[in-house]
Amino acid sequence: MDKNLVGRIRELTAEAERKVPYASATYFTGGGMEIRVDRKDEKIAALKANRGLVLTVFNGEYFQEFATDDDDPDRMTRFFRAATDSVLRRPPKYEIPVGVAQEKVYQTEEQICPEAMNATEKLDLMRGRRDRILRADQVVNAMAMYAERRENKIFINRVRVVEEQVRRVTHFLIAYVTDGKTMKSNFLIAGGTGGLERIEVRDDQIDNMIETARKLLRAERITPGFYDIVAAPPVTGLIAHEAFGHGVEIDMYLKDRARSRDFLGSQIAAPIVNIVDDPTVPEAYGSYFIDDEGEPARPTYIIKDGRYIQGLSDLYSSVVMGLPKTANGRRESYERKIYSRMSNTFIQPRDLQPSAIIAAVENGVYLEQGLSGMEDPKGWGIQIIVHYGREIRNGKLTDRIFSPLGVTGYVPELLQNISMIGNDFELDGGTCGKGYKENVPVSSGGPHIRTRVRLG
Amino acid sequence: MLTKIKDRIAAHGFYDFQISRVTKKEHQLYLIRNGVESEREVDSHYYEVTVYLDQKAEAGVFRGAYTFFIKPGEDIDRYLTDARVGAALVKNRPYGLTGPKPFPAVEMLDPRLRSAHDQAGALADMIMSHATADRVYLSSAEIYLSSAEIELSTSTGIAARKEKGRIEVDMTLLSRSGKEDAEMHFNLERRNFDHLRLIENIERHQDYARDMLTVKIPRNHQATVVFGSDMIYNLFFPIIFHGSARIKDQGISKFEIGAPIISGPPQGDVFTVLSSGVIPYGLRSDNFDEEGLPGQEHTVIENGIFRKYMASKQYADYLGLEPTGTFKNMIVKPVGTLRPNAEIDDYYEIVKFSELFPDPITGDFVSEIRFGYHHQGGVKTPVKGGSVSGNIFQSLSDMAFSRTEVFTGDYIGPENVLIRNLSVAGG
Numbered sequence: 052m053d054k055n056l057v058g059r060i061r062e063l064t065a066e067a068e069r070k071v072p073y074a075s076a077t078y079f080t081g082g083g084m085e086i087r088v089d090r091k092d093e094k095i096a097a098l099k100a101n102r103g104l105v106l107t108v109f110n111g112e113y114f115q116e117f118a119t120d121d122d123d124p125d126r127m128t129r130f131f132r133a134a135t136d137s138v139l140r141r142p143p144k145y146e147i148p149v150g151v152a153q154e155k156v157y158q159t160e161e162q163i164c165p166e167a168m169n170a171t172e173k174l175d176l177m178r179g180r181r182d183r184i185l186r187a188d189q190v191v192n193a194m195a196m197y198a199e200r201r202e203n204k205i206f207i208n209r210v211r212v213v214e215e216q217v218r219r220v221t222h223f224l225i226a227y228v229t230d231g232k233t234m235k236s237n238f239l240i241a242g243g244t245g246g247l248e249r250i251e252v253r254d255d256q257i258d259n260m261i262e263t264a265r266k267l268l269r270a271e272r273i274t275p276g277f278y279d280i281v282a283a284p285p286v287t288g289l290i291a292h293e294a295f296g297h298g299v300e301i302d303m304y305l306k307d308r309a310r311s312r313d314f315l316g317s318q319i320a321a322p323i324v325n326i327v328d329d330p331t332v333p334e335a336y337g338s339y340f341i342d343d344e345g346e347p348a349r350p351t352y353i354i355k356d357g358r359y360i361q362g363l364s365d366l367y368s369s370v371v372m373g374l375p376k377t378a379n380g381r382r383e384s385y386e387r388k389i390y391s392r393m394s395n396t397f398i399q400p401r402d403l404q405p406s407a408i409i410a411a412v413e414n415g416v417y418l419e420q421g422l423s424g425m426e427d428p429k430g431w432g433i434q435i436i437v438h439y440g441r442e443i444r445n446g447k448l449t450d451r452i453f454s455p456l457g458v459t460g461y462v463p464e465l466l467q468n469i470s471m472i473g474n475d476f477e478l479d480g481g482t483c484g485k486g487y488k489e490n491v492p493v494s495s496g497g498p499h500i501r502t503r504v505r506l507g
Numbered sequence: 508m509l510t511k512i513k514d515r516i517a518a519h520g521f522y523d524f525q526i527s528r529v530t531k532k533e534h535q536l537y538l539i540r541n542g543v544e545s546e547r548e549v550d551s552h553y554y555e556v557t558v559y560l561d562q563k564a565e566a567g568v569f570r571g572a573y574t575f576f577i578k579p580g581e582d583i584d585r586y587l588t589d590a591r592v593g594a595a596l597v598k599n600r601p602y603g604l605t606g607p608k609p610f611p612a613v614e615m616l617d618p619r620l621r622s623a624h625d626q627a628g629a630l631a632d633m634i635m636s637h638a639t640a641d642r643v644y645l646s647s648a649e650i651y652l653s654s655a656e657i658e659l660s661t662s663t664g665i666a667a668r669k670e671k672g673r674i675e676v677d678m679t680l681l682s683r684s685g686k687e688d689a690e691m692h693f694n695l696e697r698r699n700f701d702h703l704r705l706i707e708n709i710e711r712h713q714d715y716a717r718d719m720l721t722v723k724i725p726r727n728h729q730a731t732v733v734f735g736s737d738m739i740y741n742l743f744f745p746i747i748f749h750g751s752a753r754i755k756d757q758g759i760s761k762f763e764i765g766a767p768i769i770s771g772p773p774q775g776d777v778f779t780v781l782s783s784g785v786i787p788y789g790l791r792s793d794n795f796d797e798e799g800l801p802g803q804e805h806t807v808i809e810n811g812i813f814r815k816y817m818a819s820k821q822y823a824d825y826l827g828l829e830p831t832g833t834f835k836n837m838i839v840k841p842v843g844t845l846r847p848n849a850e851i852d853d854y855y856e857i858v859k860f861s862e863l864f865p866d867p868i869t870g871d872f873v874s875e876i877r878f879g880y881h882h883q884g885g886v887k888t889p890v891k892g893g894s895v896s897g898n899i900f901q902s903l904s905d906m907a908f909s910r911t912e913v914f915t916g917d918y919i920g921p922e923n924v925l926i927r928n929l930s931v932a933g934g
């Protein structure tokens with residue numbers, strides 16, 4: 052980051068604080084590129100960077116923000132001053148904590164730096180993986196996508212100048228198969244924070260993905276009802292994230308929109324359940340070093356031994372609610388507001404082999420690959436869409452496959468019904484919205500778990 | 508800056524270009540109960556540049572393209588050097604760019620958005636003065652008022668300018684009775700303040716919020732389900748997908764021109780679907796799109812028969828089709844004959860799904876019922892939970908549409924569509 056620009060922003064923040072009780076600035080820069088190839092077309096493009104400056108001012112009652120993508124130093128100075136002048140100071144209702152004094156630069160570790168491979172090599176890698184899919188029987192199309200992003204951010208207030216340089220890579224493969232009458236698709240996702248080591252995909256993983264796509268051609272719709280299920284890590288993650296995580300984002304408490312507020316300190320899950328949100332997990336897609344309010348990243352135990360311990364907070368919510376500030380104040384970009392958001396959210400593993408969990412189910416469904424979910428913090432309902440699941444009969448997987456499946460239910464009931472937790476652990480990366488907007492990179496996951504849900 | 512970008516593009520030896528200069532302003536206002544939670548002003552100004560490079564090889568001529576974003580005052584040569592490398596690697600079949608054509612005058616900016624700060628305040632006052640009603644009060648609201656000016660310039664001679672606006676209100680009402688409480692969230696997106704019908708929408712959702720206090724879970728069975736107008740665009744998305752020229756070119760589309768999109772004889776209402784980019788203040792209206800194609804209206808499905816792929820210039824060239832642009836606002840007609848209360852005795856009316864995104868390839872869908880009603884024997888019971896699942900393509904032959912026509916921002920058509928024999932998972 053340009054030191055002169057940082058110095059200028061620091062001066063302007065101090066200048067703003069002569070008028071208002073608290074001011075901070077966050078400056079986002081970065082960039083990236085994407086490659087996409089399918090059977091017919093190819094694309095290489097730069098990604099639109101989240102590049103802009105946000106001046107955050109507390110007027111005594113609430114935060115006002117002024118955001119611009121113009122980082123010319125002189126125009127930025129005029130912008131800052133005009134913004135500060137427009138703020139009407141109000142009698143202070145809250146005191147905004149400035150945090151611990153710190154000046155530090157954090158940087159993602161990369162084993163294989165993305166620049167180690169040039170654009171030609173990356174394009175050829177994608178073409179090769181696409182061609183492997185296209186060569187398989189019954190495949191009518193394939194898509195391979197790669198994206199790399201540099202996300203740089205510097206947060207400045209009167210005591211803190213903290214900077215992070217995060218690198219995220221994403222890789223996506225899709226196979227489209229047909230039996231002449233029906234067409235189905237399946238996908239494989241890789242990625243995380245780090246370098247090209249995060250997009251390594253084995254040939255057998257690609258082949259399994261294609262084989263599952265073929266099996267989906269004979270998938271059945273499930274008879275609606277309650278089922279014993281074993282959730283594979285991607286589905287466990289959706290349960291932790293959609294069913295529970297969103298419900299403990301405490302900006303929803305301010306709005307009286309989250310049922311979990313009534314359960315702080317209470318036993319809400321089976322005692323074997325621990326749920327954690329941790330932005331410090333190495334290489335995970337949702338990891339960062341500081342949140343968008345300059346808070347150093349650290350794990351938050353949300354549920355410990357089945358008891359709801361702590362929610363996830365942003366600065367304003369934590370101040371108004373009098374609850375601890377966690378490292379979860381995040382925004383989609385300089386253009387959007389900060390909300391309480393998850394990072395890497397997961398159920399902690401315990402001691403059972405996944406095969407032992409499946410073996411313990413007499414009749415049930417193994418939910419293998421999740422698709423999406425939607426939160427319902429007030430009703431504490433669940434909606435999770437599962438790409439496919441397999442029948443379990445007498446502790447064994449059968450050839451029957453169901454797709455798609457809708458998981459619905461009541462969150463505390465689902466969490467209380469968790470009766471077995473595996474010793475494996477996986478995180479799946481993706482983007483998460485607050486409702487239908489405000490997308491930020493996250494991951495979710497955990498081990499195999501056994502519980503009981505309604506499927507449709 | 509525009510002249511400089513064009514000069515440098517020529518100096519770097521590109522064959523074609525498209526440049527969009529984008530200037531955006533947004534005012535955001537966030538309310539909690541009867542107070543302000545936060546207020547934001549956002550300004551953005553950038554150029555989106557796509558450059559094209561044709562290359563001859565043994566296998567024929569290929570066209571490569573590369574897109575990047577640049578801010579005023581930045582060093583264009585650095586970007587163009589990367590673009591030259593990227594475009595030279597991409598080997599696509601040749602296609603042309605759109606040439607200059609007359610553009611229709613389509614209203615896309617409510618002039619009141621020029622005073623967004625004042626308008627946000629007026630909307631906030633309206634929300635705060637109308638949100639509270641019997642057992643119902645405001646949880647929170649978010650108001651987004653934006654306007655954008657876009658200038659398109661291409662190597663084929665297009666030099667055009669347009670202004671667009673967007674008004675979004677995202678609102679949550681809470682209801683309480685004794686120890687029971689519930690929420691009703693809704694979102695309105697329009698381009699004209701008059702189309703928001705904010706008070707009417709608040710009052711309607713107040714009724715829903717009250718009824719949320721007495722919800723029951725639906726039971727497991729095959730049922731008739733009535734979908735509301737704000738779900739129809741998403742419900743029909745697989746039709747848009749298979750009607751896309753790109754998807755046809757990829758070998759994925761199941762539609763053929765002149766063939767019916769339903770299998771077997773129709774049991775319900777036959778319908779027509781149009782794509783329209785010229786509806787005044789339509790959310791997907793455009794007097795010209797990102798390729799410079801003029802706003803157009805096309806019949807995609809006519810009385811159940813597939814008529815036209817929606818084609819960008821690139822895919823129109825590949826398939827020898829008319830360049831129509833991608834699918835814009837949806838018009839469904841003719842309006843059918845459904846009157847659920849009068850004609851069907853047992854059905855679910857879905858007010859809100861948690862989210863409804865059918866698989867675009869297969870048309871399969873499954874979604875949780877966030878709120879709705881079960882109508883049976885003249886009794887209307889609020890329901891929540893469980894899910895509705897089915898397949899849109901299998902349902903096309905047995906749909907019925909309501910008589911009333913509505914406009915929901917990107918959709919004009921029947922207020923409801925009824926689908927028989929869907930699977931409802933409940934208690």
